[in-house]
Amino acid sequence: MTVRRLVRAVLPIVxxxxxxxxxxxxxxxxxxPIAEANTKKIEKEILFRNDIVENAEDFLGTHYRSAGxxxxxxxxxxxxxxxxxxxEISMNSSAATQEKQGxxxxxxxxxxxxxxxxxxxxxxxxxxxxxxxxxxxxGMTLIHSTSGRGVVMDKLEESDxxxxxxxxxxxxxxxx
Numbered sequence: 297m298t299v300r301r302l303v304r305a306v307l308p309i310v311x312x313x314x315x316x317x318x319x320x321x322x323x324x325x326x327x328x329p330i331a332e333a334n335t336k337k338i339e340k341e342i343l344f345r346n347d348i349v350e351n352a353e354d355f356l357g358t359h360y361r362s363a364g365x366x367x368x369x370x371x372x373x374x375x376x377x378x379x380x381x382x383x384e385i386s387m388n389s390s391a392a393t394q395e396k397q398g399x400x401x402x403x404x405x406x407x408x409x410x411x412x413x414x415x416x417x418x419x420x421x422x423x424x425x426x427x428x429x430x431x432x433x434x435g436m437t438l439i440h441s442t443s444g445r446g447v448v449m450d451k452l453e454e455s456d457x458x459x460x461x462x463x464x465x466x467x468x469x470x471x472x
Contacts, residue, residue: 398468
């Protein structure tokens with residue numbers, strides 16, 4: 297069992313505990329149909345996001361191919377396009393146009409399945425997109441297709457190359 301799959305089993309419980317631990321909200325959230333609906337919505341979103349990144353993880357090691365949008369080879373935006381399509385999320389085909397989709401979020405708000413866009417300079421053109429695999433206090437792990445290594449995972453903070461690029465974060469995962 298991979299760590300991701302183990303986390304998937306435990307996350308709904310952790311999310312529920314985190315939401316209900318705040319005493320101000322716990323009475324309202326822990327009573328009646330509203331509480332049940334909120335809990336189910338959160339669990340469903342967590343499971344959906346985990347399905348997305350587990351699917352992406354299945355393609356680790358896939359070769360890079362310029363303009364590639366299939367398991368025969370992916371470029372960065374083609375990888376995002378393919379994975380999201382598998383989960384019925386419609387995406388544009390280039391990183392620059394993908395950045396205009398969804399909702400802008402902060403790095404802190406980024407969750408598995410959200411997207412990170414890179415620029416070489418402020419105001420410069422988007423040249424790369426990656427998917428958030430996990431975002432923890434210890435750092436953010438990305439899964440993406442790179443021209444030199446194909447589909448790989450990288451710790452953002454441990455990569456001088458990626459961490460030095462200007463980033464924007466977007467969520468295209470509808471709140472299920």
